[in-house]
Amino acid sequence: MTDLLTPRRLITKIILCLAALVIVMFACSLVGPQKISLSAVFNEPHDTPGQNIDYDIFVRVRIPRIILAALVGAALAASGVVLQAILRNPLAEPYILGISSGAALGVMTAALAGISRAIWGGSPMAGFAFLFAIGTVWLVWLTGHLAGGSAVTSLLLAGVVINAFFSAVIMLMTSLIDSEQLRSTIMWLMGSIGEKDFSTLLASAIFIIAGIAVLFTISQKLNVLTFGVNEARSLGVNPRKITLVAFALASFITAVAVGLSGLVGFVGLVVPHSVRLIFGPDHRQLLPTSALLGAAFVVICDTIARTIISPAQLPVGVITAIIGGPVFLILLSGYSKKVGTLR
Amino acid sequence: MSACIQVENLGFSYGPQAEILKNLSFEIPAGTFLSIAGPNGAGKTTLLNLLSGLLKPASGSIEIDSKPISSYSVRRLAKRIAVVRQEFVPVFEFSAAQVVSMARTPYLGALAFETDTDKEAIAEALKMTDTARFADRPLGHLSGGERQRVFIARALAQQTPIMLLDEPTSFLDMKHQVGIYDLLKRMQIEKQKTIVSVTHDINLAAQYSDMILLLGSDGGYDYGAVSEVFSKERIERVFGVRTFTAAFGAREFFLPVGKFGLGSKDAK
Numbered sequence: 001m002t003d004l005l006t007p008r009r010l011i012t013k014i015i016l017c018l019a020a021l022v023i024v025m026f027a028c029s030l031v032g033p034q035k036i037s038l039s040a041v042f043n044e045p046h047d048t049p050g051q052n053i054d055y056d057i058f059v060r061v062r063i064p065r066i067i068l069a070a071l072v073g074a075a076l077a078a079s080g081v082v083l084q085a086i087l088r089n090p091l092a093e094p095y096i097l098g099i100s101s102g103a104a105l106g107v108m109t110a111a112l113a114g115i116s117r118a119i120w121g122g123s124p125m126a127g128f129a130f131l132f133a134i135g136t137v138w139l140v141w142l143t144g145h146l147a148g149g150s151a152v153t154s155l156l157l158a159g160v161v162i163n164a165f166f167s168a169v170i171m172l173m174t175s176l177i178d179s180e181q182l183r184s185t186i187m188w189l190m191g192s193i194g195e196k197d198f199s200t201l202l203a204s205a206i207f208i209i210a211g212i213a214v215l216f217t218i219s220q221k222l223n224v225l226t227f228g229v230n231e232a233r234s235l236g237v238n239p240r241k242i243t244l245v246a247f248a249l250a251s252f253i254t255a256v257a258v259g260l261s262g263l264v265g266f267v268g269l270v271v272p273h274s275v276r277l278i279f280g281p282d283h284r285q286l287l288p289t290s291a292l293l294g295a296a297f298v299v300i301c302d303t304i305a306r307t308i309i310s311p312a313q314l315p316v317g318v319i320t321a322i323i324g325g326p327v328f329l330i331l332l333s334g335y336s337k338k339v340g341t342l343r
Numbered sequence: 344m345s346a347c348i349q350v351e352n353l354g355f356s357y358g359p360q361a362e363i364l365k366n367l368s369f370e371i372p373a374g375t376f377l378s379i380a381g382p383n384g385a386g387k388t389t390l391l392n393l394l395s396g397l398l399k400p401a402s403g404s405i406e407i408d409s410k411p412i413s414s415y416s417v418r419r420l421a422k423r424i425a426v427v428r429q430e431f432v433p434v435f436e437f438s439a440a441q442v443v444s445m446a447r448t449p450y451l452g453a454l455a456f457e458t459d460t461d462k463e464a465i466a467e468a469l470k471m472t473d474t475a476r477f478a479d480r481p482l483g484h485l486s487g488g489e490r491q492r493v494f495i496a497r498a499l500a501q502q503t504p505i506m507l508l509d510e511p512t513s514f515l516d517m518k519h520q521v522g523i524y525d526l527l528k529r530m531q532i533e534k535q536k537t538i539v540s541v542t543h544d545i546n547l548a549a550q551y552s553d554m555i556l557l558l559g560s561d562g563g564y565d566y567g568a569v570s571e572v573f574s575k576e577r578i579e580r581v582f583g584v585r586t587f588t589a590a591f592g593a594r595e596f597f598l599p600v601g602k603f604g605l606g607s608k609d610a611k
Contacts, residue, residue: 236421236449
């Protein structure tokens with residue numbers, strides 16, 4: 001009985017993942033089309049913008065962008081862990097289930113209604129993204145159940161269909177936007193991490209870290225819920241209550257991530273699966289370690305996105321999709337074989 | 344001996360035309376091994392789901408330790424009743440020890456880590472069910488019989504006075520069927536547990552049970568000691584099949600015979 005989780009083991013793993021994240025963030029902050037000198041960053045005067053170019057690039061451009069990428073990665077990976085647990089489906093993920101598209105549709109609706117995206121930290125846009133994300137979860141859930149059969153497999157199909165439908169509506173909306181805004185909107189929709197002001201980063205960090213912290217408090221119950229609703233009840237877990245809390249929080253942190261970066265797909269799929277292979281399926285460690293390593297994953301993907309065709313930049317969603325698409329297909333093939341053997 | 348489960352005029356239906364159980368009344372004394380038998384569709388699993396609180400009765404009442412089952416919270420009920428369903432492979436690769444450790448969920452504090460008491464209960468359950476030797480292996484890598492033992496270990500680690508089982512030996516070979524029933528009997532004797540098991544195997548039920556609840560397809564039922572309930576006439580009437588019987592002591596065992604079965608007039 002060597003594999004039961006203890007607080008000491010959990011803390012050790014969290015510290016290891018945190019160290020990996022810090023190393024990745026630091027290394028990626030040194031990479032970019034413009035070479036910078038760390039001694040110049042810290043030793044030369046930098047009181048006003050433009051006085052020390054190395055400082056400006058490192059502190060005012062790259063660090064905020066890397067923090068933003070880390071927040072998006074943490075939110076999407078944690079959301080993937082939670083959705084896979086409550087839907088009992090290893091292929092569930094906020095992008096594949098259409099939750100990200102729902103949140104994006106909310107942001108687009110708010111934008112078309114004239115609410116500026118620039119003040120999102122305190123604007124109704126966050127509320128729009130969250131409401132649309134929650135609405136999408138409900139719609140996917142309802143469609144999946146109406147489709148009959150196993151809710152677990154039909155939910156995935158429902159998510160794919162709703163994702164496609166929302167994507168079409170979003171494209172229709174982009175055609176209504178004037179041509180100057182079009183390119184930036186499309187880049188945002190494809191998952192684009194750009195500069196954000198400090199207050200936006202701080203508000204997002206608080207929302208995402210608080211959301212993941214609350215999810216951690218129900219992570220042991222998520223273990224039980226992966227065995228099904230009836231099993232969960234027999235083991236003293238109220239499945240309706242836990243599912244509701246988990247869905248709401250997963251949708252909330254996804255909505256915050258989409259508000260920051262648009263549609264970044266497959267992070268919630270690739271990261272939890274990789275972490276499960278390393279640390280096992282216990283959600284008490286899977287959730288925090290996936291959040292930390294998801295943060296590192298998106299930081300790396302964003303660094304590739306901003307350097308690979310330098311001086312131009314790719315949307316980070318392109319890089320995560322190029323990595324995540326094949327991983328999804330491999331997992332789908334493995335899952336189909338497993339389900340096949342159970343029948 | 345006091346009754347730990349009391350059922351009074353219980354009725355349940357899945358719709359206006361689908362009444363499954365009606366006016367069912369019986370008491371299960373604490374420490375009893377009860378088997379629920381009957382043909383397909385008689386409502387055995389439905390009754391088990393009612394006794395475990397998963398379904399709500401349409402009429403009548405169920406009391407656990409003299410309190411209505413509806414007065415128990417999900418967590419409190421999980422400290423009184425453990426449920427073992429037919430074995431399955433979970434979606435994620437939890438090890439046998441991790442599965443058994445989930446039994447402690449109703450006892451865990453806010454931080455949700457197992458205490459030394461929890462670990463002792465888990466270790467004892469693994470030892471008693473002979474599952475400790477593969478405790479670190481994923482459940483999906485075990486045989487059906489081994490997996491069922493792990494689920495029984497989980498119910499044992501839940502440390503409840505009542506254990507409900509839904510066809511615990513389905514899909515298992517004879518050796519594993521007997522092994523599971525021996526284990527359940529040991530738990531009844533050594534841990535004074537009340538065992539309620541749904542079964543299709545009336546001969547195993549006759550061998551190991553103290554009491555039998557025989558449900559008929561017509562909503563009728565018989566409840567009592569094994570020798571009172573299991574008679575050739577009643578088994579043939581309830582299951583609609585001819586039987587040969589053999590007696591061991593006071594108990595009878597039944598071999599069903601079909602049209603072309605051995606000893607029938609059409610057999611060659």
